[in-house]
Structure formats: C-alpha cells, structure tokens
Amino acid sequence: MGMFQRDQQIFADAAPLDDSYEPEDIRERDDELEKYQRALQPVIDNRPTSNIFLYGKTGTGKTVATKFMLSHLEADAATYDDVDLSTVWVSCENLSSSYQVAVALVNEIRESQNKEKISTTGYSQQRVFDILYDELDALGGTVILVLDEIDNIGHSDDILYGLPRARSNGYVDEVRPVIIGISNDFKFRENLSPKVKDTLAEKEILFPPYDANQLRSILKPRAEKSFHDGVLADEVVPLCSAFAAQDTGSARQAIRLLREAGELAQANDCESVSEDEVRDAQEELEKNQLYEGMQELTTQGHAVLCALAYHQSLEEVPIRSSDLYERYTKICERLDADSVSERRVRDHLSDMNMLGLISVYEHNEGLSAGRYHEYELDVPLTAVLDVLLSTNRFKDLADIIESTADDNNLLQSDLSDY
C-alpha cells in the first residue's frame, strides 16, 4: 500500500460543497428572484433597463442568484434574433478604485476576444474610461456589467457616474450599458457621492441573512449529493445550519462547516460524521481565520502585534497605546526597521481590532486622564507567537517572548483551551 490511498468512506462527490459550485435551483430566495427577473425583463423586450443593485452580507446568495439569472437570460436572449446581449463579470474583491474597476472591465472584455490587455497603471483615469467606452461600443446591444463586491471601491465611485451617462453624453451610441452592482455593505449607497446618488437610477434587491431553517433547506440537497448514504448523523446538517445562522447567516459558512466536518471525519478514519466533528470544524475554521488575518498583516502590523504580545507575556495588559508605542519603537530599533508615527500605530491597532485579534477598552477619566484606549490580545498568545516565529524578521524576538511567557506559565493555560 502506498502512502496515499483513496478514501471514499465519507464523501461521494465533494463538488457541491465547493465555493464555485452552482446549484441548478436556488432555494429560499423566491421573492428576490422574482424581483430580479422583473428587473431584467426589459432586456428581452428591448426596452431601457435600469441598473440593479443587490445588497446583502456575504453568503446570502447574491452572486449565485446573479449567475443563475444571467445564464437563463443569456439562453432566452439567444432565442430572439433582435436581442443582442453580452455580459461582463468583474469581481472587485481586489480593486479599490473606479480606475482599477475600469481597467478590469476593459481587460475582461479584451480577454474574451483574445485581444491584448492593457496595463493596470500608467494611464489617466479619463483615458481608461475612453478605452472602456470604445470596447463597449464595439460590443453593441445591451451589455450587462456585473460588478461583484462593488463596495470595495469605497468613495471612488466615478465609474458609477460615468457608465450610466455614457450614452446621454455621447461617449457611446451603439450600446446600452446596464450595471448590476453586488454589495456586501448595506450602507454602500448612502456613502456614494451626491452626484452619483442622484443620477444612478437603480432597482435595489435586498438579500437578508438566512435563518437556521433556510440554511437547513439549502444544505440538505448538497449534503445528500456530496456524502455517501447514512454517513451523516441526523443532527449534522441542523447543527451546521444553527452555527452559521447564529454567527453570520451565511450559506457559505454553513457549507464550509459541513465540508470541514466531513474532512475531519475522513482524516480521523471515522465511518460517519457526527456532532463532534461539526464542533471541531467550527473551532478549526475560526482558528484558521485568525491565523490568516495575522499572517496577512504588514511588517508594521506584525511589529505592533509583537509589542502587544511582549506585554501580554509579562501580564502587563491591558496596556495604554502610549506605553505600547514605546515598546513598539524599541522593537523596531532592535529589528533595524523603520518605525511609524503614533497615529499610524493607532490605525494598525484599529485594523487588528476589526480582525478580532485584539480587544480595545475605552476610557474617559475627564480632567485627571482624559480619553484613552487600552489593548490586549483577543487570541491565545501561542497563536500570535506561532505566526511571528514563522516570519524571519520576528523569529528571534518571538523566541524571547515565548520563554518569558513560559516562565510565567502563561503558555500551559493557553494550550489547554486551545
């Protein structure tokens, strides 16, 4: 027997548990789909179509619903000779400005035509918009531009101003652009600049978080397809649903939980998946998220984290930012690295707070001490040290902190509940 053997006790076909899986029917979103269909109907009727914006947290079915609607729309449009429809899909996940979105749109169109892509930097914004208008005009007909995770562009929303008015401004005349914006942020519309808000005619569809019952109904068919019969204990799907509903109401989270539970069972050579695996999976996923959050910090972020870990190991927490800053500068000196301003460190701390890595306690003691914050780690010290040890720069320091913490017997207690 080789080292790797195929183990098919648990999974029959794990594809339905993959992020990229597209189910043939969308469950628990009847109202939203009906609205969606009505909003897209004008495309088939060759009437002007308004822009459509979908709002809802991650994992509430926005993207899947859009893929579903568009594939039907494309298929149906093809049966009418006089309907000329193309769609362009851009994920704005890593795009933080209108400029980058415009470049991405151009390149997406060019890629589908095997034309050469343009550079992501160097042009003026207007220039990129002009190129985009040319490409759109060349496509002609109705072009649906899907901007997934559009809230990433923040306040840089020029593209939402330019595209809808391209036709009336005479930049294009062969094409009717329709924007489908998908936003994780309910407040995205409020934060748009006034001129965009006024001109962006749009239909809004809200995707609320799923409750536990809905998640169960979404999970069930996927579970049946991906696991062998009788492998899943009855309580597994309801428990995954309950965990995810409690936390975020995200179908993606529920599905990941189910897959992770299955993978754990498989790794442990279990014949079935039970409640225990789901609980372990939940812990495992949470832990991974924190690790990833820490690993993706910049060197400066790591230095700040390191300073906090240092004080944590001495049990000098929670600690005021001014004291933490002193430690931080010493650490930078020692590493022969540049240090940044106190203001900037506050930004890093606030980022880390967002990621759930640290806790912040606000104080206001008026005349005696004014306003200040105190910080402490919200993740086990061992986890922080693991990450720091794995980076070349902080390896030595992390070693020292580890031994300090060891002297204070801080690590044992951490390990037991970690």
Added chain:
DNA sequence: CGTCCACGGGAATACGCGGCGT
C-alpha cells in the same frame, strides 16, 4: 462650563510604478 488627552477623520506628502510624448 472649562479642561484634559488620546482618538480618529481628513488633507497633505512621500514614493514607486508604468505608460506616454518628445
């Protein structure tokens, strides 16, 4: 009601990059 102090928003600046015009 004035005072205190870090917080945090926002403008200004530094720097690097790649395309463009000459």
Added chain:
DNA sequence: ACGCCGCGTATTCCCGTGGACG
C-alpha cells in the same frame, strides 16, 4: 532614451472632538 504625469499605497501632519471630571 528620458523626464513627466497620473495612479495606488502607506504614511505623516493637523486638528476638532467626546465626555467625565472638577
């Protein structure tokens, strides 16, 4: 080939502010 320009990212600089205290 060269310097310039507009862009993104990270940072610094400036300053108004919350709100308990006295």
